[in-house]
Amino acid sequence: MDVFKSFKSEKEKTQSVDNFFTPSKPISSPENLRGRNEEIAKILGALTTPGMHCMIYGDRGIGKSSLALSTLEGGKEHEILPEFIFQYRCIKRTSFKDIIEKPAIFIDSSYKANKIESVKKYGARAKLLDLFSVEGSREEKIIIEKEELTANKAASTFQNLDSILLIDEFDVVSDEVKHEVAEFVKQLSDLGSPFKVLIVGIGSDGEALIAGHQSVIRCMHEIKLPRVEDKYLEEIITNGELGLSLNFTPAIKERIIEISSGFPYFTHLLCKESSEQAIRENKQTIDDEVFSKALMQAVKNTEGQLKRCYDKASTSSRTDMYPKILISAAKFNNEQFTVKQWIEQINSDHNIELTYGSMNNYTGKLTKPSRGNVLMLVRRGVYKITDPRMPSYILMCHLAGS
Ligand SMILES: Nc1ncnc2c1ncn2[C@@H]1O[C@H](COP(=O)(O)OP(=O)(O)O)[C@@H](O)[C@H]1O
Ligand SMILES: [Mg+2]
Numbered sequence: 001m002d003v004f005k006s007f008k009s010e011k012e013k014t015q016s017v018d019n020f021f022t023p024s025k026p027i028s029s030p031e032n033l034r035g036r037n038e039e040i041a042k043i044l045g046a047l048t049t050p051g052m053h054c055m056i057y058g059d060r061g062i063g064k065s066s067l068a069l070s071t072l073e074g075g076k077e078h079e080i081l082p083e084f085i086f087q088y089r090c091i092k093r094t095s096f097k098d099i100i101e102k103p104a105i106f107i108d109s110s111y112k113a114n115k116i117e118s119v120k121k122y123g124a125r126a127k128l129l130d131l132f133s134v135e136g137s138r139e140e141k142i143i144i145e146k147e148e149l150t151a152n153k154a155a156s157t158f159q160n161l162d163s164i165l166l167i168d169e170f171d172v173v174s175d176e177v178k179h180e181v182a183e184f185v186k187q188l189s190d191l192g193s194p195f196k197v198l199i200v201g202i203g204s205d206g207e208a209l210i211a212g213h214q215s216v217i218r219c220m221h222e223i224k225l226p227r228v229e230d231k232y233l234e235e236i237i238t239n240g241e242l243g244l245s246l247n248f249t250p251a252i253k254e255r256i257i258e259i260s261s262g263f264p265y266f267t268h269l270l271c272k273e274s275s276e277q278a279i280r281e282n283k284q285t286i287d288d289e290v291f292s293k294a295l296m297q298a299v300k301n302t303e304g305q306l307k308r309c310y311d312k313a314s315t316s317s318r319t320d321m322y323p324k325i326l327i328s329a330a331k332f333n334n335e336q337f338t339v340k341q342w343i344e345q346i347n348s349d350h351n352i353e354l355t356y357g358s359m360n361n362y363t364g365k366l367t368k369p370s371r372g373n374v375l376m377l378v379r380r381g382v383y384k385i386t387d388p389r390m391p392s393y394i395l396m397c398h399l400a401g402s
Contacts, residue, residue, distance in 0.1 A: 014275075018272075023272055047164060051192055052221055053220050054223065056201075056223045058225030062227060062228075062262075086103050086106070099167055104158075107157065155193070160194075163196075164197070167200065179213060182216040185219065206222035227261070228262050246279075246284055252286055266389075307393070310394065325362060326374070329342060335384070336378045336382050336384040337382070343356075
C-alpha cells in the first residue's frame with residue numbers, strides 16, 4: 001500500500017474520534033462545552049444590558065475561544081442574542097479597520113439591496129460605507145487607508161446595527177489598536193447602541209488586555225476564565241467513551257485528569273491519541289498499554305510553542321539534569337517556589353543533592369530565552385514556571401519517558 005492509501009484507510013478508521021476530541025479546535029456548540037454555565041450566564045447578561053460590553057481573558061488553552069463561540073452560538077439559537085454575529089481573529093499587524101471591516105461590509109451590502117430603507121437608516125454614512133465596498137478595487141482600498149476612519153466615526157456608523165462583534169486573540173495587537181477599540185467601545189456605550197463587542201485574549205488581568213484604558217473599563221464586563229474543574233474534565237472523557245463505544249480504565253481517566261491540570265486542551269489531546277491508538281489496534285479498552293503509546297503520540301503532537309520551549313529547556317549535550325529538575329519544578333504546578341523547596345523536591349524525586357551554587361547556574365540558564373524562558377524570577381530566590389500549561393507538558397514527557 002502506498003503512503004496515500006494507508007493514510008486514507010487509517011484516517012477513515014479514526015475519523016469519528018474528531019467528533020468528540022478536538023485539541024486543535026475551539027468548541028463552538030454549547031452542548032460540548034463543559035463546566036462554564038456561570039460564565040455563559042455572565043456573558044449573556046453583559047451582552048443584553050444596554051451600554052455594556054464584555055471581555056474574556058485567561059491563559060492560553062484554557063477555553064476562551066470555545067466559551068465565546070459556544071455562548072454566541074447558543075445565544076443566537078435561543079434568540080437571546082441577535083442573529084448577526086461577526087468574528088475577527090487578530091494578528092500582530094491587525095489594524096482597527098481590519099477589525100471593523102466585516103460589519104462595515106455588512107451594512108454596505110444591505111444599503112445596496114434596499115436602498116430606500118438603508119438610505120434612511122444609514123444615508124448620512126453612505127460615503128463612508130462605500131469605502132468598504134466588497135467590490136472596491138485595490139486602488140480604492142489604498143484611498144481608504146488614507147481616509148481617517150476613526151473609532152468615533154465607526155461607532156456612529158454602527159449605532160443602529162443590532163449585532164455582536166467578537167474580537168479574538170486581542171492580546172497580540174498593538175497598543176494603538178487597543179486604544180482605538182477602547183474608544184470605539186466607549187462611544188458605542190455612550191450612544192446606547194445595540195451593537196456589542198466581545199473581546200477575547202490572553203492575559204492575567206483585564207486592564208492589561210485593554211492597555212489600561214480606564215474609560216472603557218466601566219462599560220466592560222470582565223470575565224477571568226479559571227481552569228476547568230476535574231469533574232467536568234471527566235465529562236469530556238465519558239462523553240467520548242459513550243459516543244465512540246470505548247472505555248478508559250478508571251486509572252487512566254485519573255491520569256488524564258491529573259496531567260490536564262484544568263486545561264481541557266490536554267484532556268482532548270490525550271483522549272484523541274488514546275482513542276485513535278485503541279481503534280488502530282481494534283481494542284475497546286484504553287488500558288496502560290494503549291495509553292503509553294498514546295502518551296508518546298501526544299508529546300509529539302503537542303502545540304508547537306510549548307514543545308519548542310521545553311526542548312530548549314531540557315536538551316543538553318553535557319548533562320541529563322535538565323529533564324530531572326524540570327519534572328521536580330512541575331510538581332509545584334503553577335505556584336511559585338523557593339530554591340530551597342526546589343532542592344528538596346529534586347532530592348525526594350531523584351535522590352540527588354544539589355547545592356545552591358549549582359542551582360544558581362540552572363536558574364540563570366532556565367530564565368533565559370536560549371532555554372525557552374521556561375522559568376521566571378518572581379523575586380530574589382523565588383521562581384515560577386512561565387507558561388501555565390508547561391507543568392502538564394513536562395509531566396506528559398516524563399510519563400512518556402522522553
Ligand atoms: N469548557 C470546555 N469543555 C470542553 N472542552 C473545552 C472547553 N473549553 C475548551 N475546550 C477544549 O480545549 C481546547 C482549547 O480551547 P480554546 O477555546 O481553543 O482555548 P483558548 O482560546 O483559551 O486558547 C480545545 O480543544 C477545546 O475544544
Ligand atoms: Mg483561542
